[in-house]
Amino acid sequence: MNGIDLSCRLPLADFVLEADLILPGRGVTALFGPSGSGKTTLLRCVAGLARAAGRVEINGECWQDDARGLFLPTHQRALGYVFQEASLFAHLSVRANLEFGLKRIPAAERKVGWDAALELLGIGHLLERGTQALSGGERQRVAIARALLTSPRLLLMDEPLAALDAKRKQEILPYLERLHDELAIPVLYVSHSPDEVARLADHLVLLEQGRVLASGPTSDVLTRLDLPLARDEEAAVRVDAQVLSHDDAYQLTCLGFAGGRIQVTRKDLAVGAPARIKIQARDVSIALTGDNRSSIVNRLPARIVGFGEAAHPAQCLVRLDVSGTPVLARITRLSRDELGLVEGMDVVAQIKSVALLG
Amino acid sequence: MHLSADDWSAIRLTLELACIVTLLLLLVGTPIAWWLATTRSRLRNAVGAVVALPIVLPPTVLGFYLLIVMGPDGPVGMLTRSLGLGGLPFTFAGLVVASVFYSLPFVVQPIQNAFMAMGPRPLEVAASLRASPWDSFIHVALPLARPGFLTAAVLGFAHTVGEFGVVLMIGGNIPGKTQVLSVQIYNHVEAIEYGQAHGLAAGLVVFSFLVLLLLYSVGGARNTLGTGQ
Numbered sequence: 001m002n003g004i005d006l007s008c009r010l011p012l013a014d015f016v017l018e019a020d021l022i023l024p025g026r027g028v029t030a031l032f033g034p035s036g037s038g039k040t041t042l043l044r045c046v047a048g049l050a051r052a053a054g055r056v057e058i059n060g061e062c063w064q065d066d067a068r069g070l071f072l073p074t075h076q077r078a079l080g081y082v083f084q085e086a087s088l089f090a091h092l093s094v095r096a097n098l099e100f101g102l103k104r105i106p107a108a109e110r111k112v113g114w115d116a117a118l119e120l121l122g123i124g125h126l127l128e129r130g131t132q133a134l135s136g137g138e139r140q141r142v143a144i145a146r147a148l149l150t151s152p153r154l155l156l157m158d159e160p161l162a163a164l165d166a167k168r169k170q171e172i173l174p175y176l177e178r179l180h181d182e183l184a185i186p187v188l189y190v191s192h193s194p195d196e197v198a199r200l201a202d203h204l205v206l207l208e209q210g211r212v213l214a215s216g217p218t219s220d221v222l223t224r225l226d227l228p229l230a231r232d233e234e235a236a237v238r239v240d241a242q243v244l245s246h247d248d249a250y251q252l253t254c255l256g257f258a259g260g261r262i263q264v265t266r267k268d269l270a271v272g273a274p275a276r277i278k279i280q281a282r283d284v285s286i287a288l289t290g291d292n293r294s295s296i297v298n299r300l301p302a303r304i305v306g307f308g309e310a311a312h313p314a315q316c317l318v319r320l321d322v323s324g325t326p327v328l329a330r331i332t333r334l335s336r337d338e339l340g341l342v343e344g345m346d347v348v349a350q351i352k353s354v355a356l357l358g
Numbered sequence: 359m360h361l362s363a364d365d366w367s368a369i370r371l372t373l374e375l376a377c378i379v380t381l382l383l384l385l386v387g388t389p390i391a392w393w394l395a396t397t398r399s400r401l402r403n404a405v406g407a408v409v410a411l412p413i414v415l416p417p418t419v420l421g422f423y424l425l426i427v428m429g430p431d432g433p434v435g436m437l438t439r440s441l442g443l444g445g446l447p448f449t450f451a452g453l454v455v456a457s458v459f460y461s462l463p464f465v466v467q468p469i470q471n472a473f474m475a476m477g478p479r480p481l482e483v484a485a486s487l488r489a490s491p492w493d494s495f496i497h498v499a500l501p502l503a504r505p506g507f508l509t510a511a512v513l514g515f516a517h518t519v520g521e522f523g524v525v526l527m528i529g530g531n532i533p534g535k536t537q538v539l540s541v542q543i544y545n546h547v548e549a550i551e552y553g554q555a556h557g558l559a560a561g562l563v564v565f566s567f568l569v570l571l572l573l574y575s576v577g578g579a580r581n582t583l584g585t586g587q
Binding site: 047048049073074075076079080081083087089090091100101104105146147150156 | 479480482483484485486487488489490491493494497498501502504
């Protein structure tokens with residue numbers, strides 16, 4: 001069977017972790033939730049580092065099935081695990097760390113090449129160093145490459161950016177995005193950062209107190225008004241777009257996506273290249289018609305799908321359908337009432353700013 | 359200062375004893391330390407306490423019971439006799455066995471502390487990189503615990519060189535067989551041969567200092583003796 005089939009039940013100190021999930025067998029699936037919601041434990045169950053009752057099957061390969069009395073120990077599971085803090089072996093050089101897993105798998109199973117992994121994570125120049133001489137971001141990149149070199153059938157990442165400061169995060173995120181784009185290895189990614197989730201995840205699982213609140217395509221879950229994600233200050237959606245053209249006179253780049261066209265400040269990207277953009281709820285406002293004159297360049301026709309509460313009582317959330325692409329807007333309740341916004345209404349979404357990712 | 363033939367023989371015997379005992383202690387102590395560092399068994403504290411007993415017991419008490427257990431009517435004594443090995447008391451082999459018990463905590467505890475300081479994470483990482491538990495132990499746990507092993511070896515060696523009470527109880531004072539340095543120094547003092555006592559005692563001080571200095575400066579052994587860190 002294609003896909004990741006998880007069924008885990010494990011009593012923890014404060015609650016019982018109970019998850020029954022069928023996840024896509026490719027792309028990045030984020031396990032998202034507040035700290036202490038059981039995300040890491042779920043990941044450890046998949047790895048066999050924690051023993052829950054249930055079943056773990058990865059694209060047809062069964063790692064645990066209590067019904068058949070099957071439980072493979074971690075070292076017999078073809079997985080890569082990236083821990084929160086880069087746990088490089090201190091007694092080995094960078095090169096020996098990278099070779100540690102590589103030399104423990106048969107040559108026939110080596111699908112991720114040495115050069116490809118080094119190039120992907122940009123660590124070729126670090127090989128002969130000791131692990132102490134690396135920055136936090138470099139260590140984490142080495143740890144990711146080390147995991148990849150075992151050619152895993154599943155990559156597990158436990159908040160790989162959590163121990164890094166904002167600058168290092170920005171340094172490493174593009175590598176994770178390349179990972180996503182260039183490798184066919186499915187990834188389970190634990191995170192409590194909505195920003196990371198919006199950037200990286202294709203599929204999103206929301207956990208709270210050991211239970212699955214929601215599981216679905218990221219843009220759907222992120223914009224669901226009944227879930228806490230939409231209420232986050234940084235609530236945003238990710239939109240996969242393509243570079244359509246460049247405007248040299250005004251120094252703008254035009255991006256196309258299912259919902260229309262968006263112009264951003266000019267980027268050095270080839271026409272036709274994929275581009276991911278992030279639209280934050282706070283940057284989206286609503287106008288009744290498209291002809292009102294304003295400085296906002298990006299105005300897209302949209303339909304109001306629903307309303308939800310925002311974190312602050314003065315505001316509310318509006319879920320918009322921009323020709324099939326869900327987008328969130330955070331506006332004041334005052335504006336909602338003064339404009340007479342109701343469900344099903346056709347409006348214009350004014351997007352004040354767009355962040356181009358990667 | 360002139361060392362007698364007996365003095366030289368005591369020196370040779372002591373070094374031989376300490377080397378053999380240290381080697382045995384590392385072999386015996388490592389699995390015990392590993393078990394104590396990783397087990398969740400309820401027996402953990404009890405086993406830990408038994409291993410640590412020689413730290414608090416007077417060596418004579420330990421020596422006394424070892425003498426009884428290894429004596430002709432003791433269980434170990436009967437076993438060794440039935441195997442045709444003869445009795446252990448008043449033999450070099452008996453000294454080796456007694457010293458292993460006596461110095462065990464000084465080897466187990468530094469290694470145990472090193473394993474505990476390492477924590478489970480490196481082994482989890484190794485497992486995620488396809489290393490079997492034994493492979494991880496050899497290629498990850500042992501190298502990472504190296505400072506603990508150095509401390510353990512130094513302490514085990516030094517403690518064996520310095521033992522006195524247990525040796526007297528179990529080995530006696532037989533030149534060339536069980537007469538080790540500490541006993542020989544005692545003999546000299548008893549006979550008011552202070553000059554010769556000095557020769558051996560000062561030599562021991564200098565030797566111990568040099569060994570410790572060498573290990574601390576090149577080996578990375580931790581500079582804290584005893585049990586805590």
